[in-house]
Amino acid sequence: MKINRLQLKNFRSYQSLDLHFSANPFIVFSGQNGSGKTNILEAIYLLATTKSFRGARNSGLVKEGADSYFIQSEIVDNMSDSHKISVGFSLQFGKKLTFDQNEIEKVKDFYGSFLGVVFSPGDLQLIDGTPALRRKFVDNILSKSSNHSYLNSLISFNHTLKQRNALLKNFANHKDKNSLHVWDRLLAESAYQLIKARFVFVDKIIDYFRDFYNAISLQNESVTIKYISNWLLSNCDIDNENQCKDMFLSILEQNFEIDIRNGNTQFGPHKDDYALFLNQKPAQFSTSQGQKRTMVLCLKLSEYSFLRNNRNEEPILLIDDVLTELDAYRKDFFFEILRNKGQCLITTTHFENIQGSWKSMNHQVDLFEVRKILQGSQANQVIEV
Numbered sequence: 001m002k003i004n005r006l007q008l009k010n011f012r013s014y015q016s017l018d019l020h021f022s023a024n025p026f027i028v029f030s031g032q033n034g035s036g037k038t039n040i041l042e043a044i045y046l047l048a049t050t051k052s053f054r055g056a057r058n059s060g061l062v063k064e065g066a067d068s069y070f071i072q073s074e075i076v077d078n079m080s081d082s083h084k085i086s087v088g089f090s091l092q093f094g095k096k097l098t099f100d101q102n103e104i105e106k107v108k109d110f111y112g113s114f115l116g117v118v119f120s121p122g123d124l125q126l127i128d129g130t131p132a133l134r135r136k137f138v139d140n141i142l143s144k145s146s147n148h149s150y151l152n153s154l155i156s157f158n159h160t161l162k163q164r165n166a167l168l169k170n171f172a173n174h175k176d177k178n179s180l181h182v183w184d185r186l187l188a189e190s191a192y193q194l195i196k197a198r199f200v201f202v203d204k205i206i207d208y209f210r211d212f213y214n215a216i217s218l219q220n221e222s223v224t225i226k227y228i229s230n231w232l233l234s235n236c237d238i239d240n241e242n243q244c245k246d247m248f249l250s251i252l253e254q255n256f257e258i259d260i261r262n263g264n265t266q267f268g269p270h271k272d273d274y275a276l277f278l279n280q281k282p283a284q285f286s287t288s289q290g291q292k293r294t295m296v297l298c299l300k301l302s303e304y305s306f307l308r309n310n311r312n313e314e315p316i317l318l319i320d321d322v323l324t325e326l327d328a329y330r331k332d333f334f335f336e337i338l339r340n341k342g343q344c345l346i347t348t349t350h351f352e353n354i355q356g357s358w359k360s361m362n363h364q365v366d367l368f369e370v371r372k373i374l375q376g377s378q379a380n381q382v383i384e385v
C-alpha cells in the first residue's frame with residue numbers, strides 16, 4: 001500500500017496542505033519541535049483508524065478558529081488499484097468518512113481499508129502502561145485483520161457488557177436474575193470469540209517478535225509474550241468452545257454478589273492482559289530503557305508483519321521521532337529492516353543524524369521541510385538535498 005497524495009484543510013496547525021509523494025520508499029519530514037511534523041502522521045493515521053494515535057479528541061484536531069477539518073488522500077493498494085479516502089469532522093455535524101467518494105456510515109466498514117502502523121515515543125507505554133493499553137493495541141490489530149469477525153465480536157461484547165452492567169447497577173430495584181442470565185449467555189458467546197482470536201494472535205506474533213528481537217539484540221536474550229486471563233483457567237482447552245463458555249458462565253455465577261456490589265463485571269476478556277517477558281522476567285520491572293525501546297520496536301515490526309501476512313497488503317509505516325532515540329547500531333539495523341518494507345514516512349528534528357543511513361540507500365527519499373509560519377504550519381518539498 002502506498003500513499004500518493006495527502007490534502008489537509010484546517011487540520012491541527014495546517015490551514016491548507018497538499019503534498020504529492022513520489023515512488024521513493026522513504027518520505028522524511030524534517031523540522032524543529034512544534035513545527036507540525038507529527039500532525040501530518042496523525043492525519044494519515046486517522047485515515048487508517050479514524051482515531052488520533054495521540055489520543056486527541058476530534059474537536060482538538062480542528063484548527064483553532066475553524067469549525068471543521070478535512071483529510072483526503074489517494075492511496076494505491078497492492079493490486080495497483082487507486083482509491084480516494086477521506087475523513088472529515090465538523091463541530092456541528094460530526095464525522096464523515098468516504099471511500100471512493102461514497103459515504104461510509106459505520107466506522108467498522110471503513111476501519112482497515114487503509115493500513116498504517118505507527119511507531120512513536122509513546123509506544124513505551126506498551127510495556128510500562130496499563131493492561132487497557134495493551135488490550136487496545138491488540139484489539140486494533142485484530143480489528144484490521146482480514147475479515148471483520150473480530151471487530152464484530154468486540155462490538156457485540158462491549159454492547160452486551162454495557163447492558164449487563166446497567167442491570168447490575170439497578171439490581172436492587174428489579175432483582176431480575178433471569179434477565180441477567182440472558183446477557184450472561186450472550187456475553188459468553190462473544191467472550192469466547194475474542195479470547196480464541198487473541199490466543200491465536202499471540203501464538204503467531206510471538207515468532208515475529210522473537211525473530212526481530214534476536215536479530216536486533218546483540219546479547220543472547222530471550223523474549224516472550226503470554227496472554228493472561230483473569231477468568232480462563234490454565235487447564236481449559238482454548239479449542240473447546242463449550243468448556244471455555246461454561247467456565248466463563250461459572251465465573252460470572254461465582255462473582256454475582258461482587259459484581260452487584262461493584263455495579264460492573266469484574267471478570268472477562270475486558271480485564272485480560274498480555275505480559276511481556278525478557279529473560280523470563282516481566283519486562284516492566286527488570287528491563288533497561290534501551291531494552292524496552294528495542295522490545296517496543298520489535299512489537300511494532302511484528303504488528304507490521306502480522307498485518308502484511310494477514311491482509312496480503314503492505315501497511316504504510318509512520319515513524320514519529322523514534323530514530324533519534326536509537327543508538328547507531330540499532331538505527332542502522334532498523335533502517336536495514338525498513339528498506340524492504342514498502343513506504344515509510346519518518347519525522348525527525350535532526351535530519352543530519354539519519355542522512356548517513358538514507359545515503360547508503362541511494363537517496364530514495366522525498367524530503368519535506370516543515371516550518372511554522374504566521375497562519376500555522378507549512379511543509380515544502382526540498383528537491384535538491
Ligand SMILES: Nc1ncnc2c1ncn2[C@@H]1O[C@H](COP(=O)(O)OP(=O)(O)O)[C@@H](O)[C@H]1O
Nearest residue numbers: 012013033034035036037038039060062063064
Ligand atoms: N487544533 C490546533 N489548532 C492550531 N494549532 C494546533 C492545533 N493542535 C496543535 N497545534 C499546533 O501544532 C504544533 C505541534 O505540531 P506537531 O506536529 O506536534 O509538532 P512536531 O513538529 O514537534 O511534531 C504546535 O505548534 C501546536 O500549537
Ligand SMILES: [Mg+2]
Nearest residue numbers: 037038321347
Ligand atoms: Mg512530533
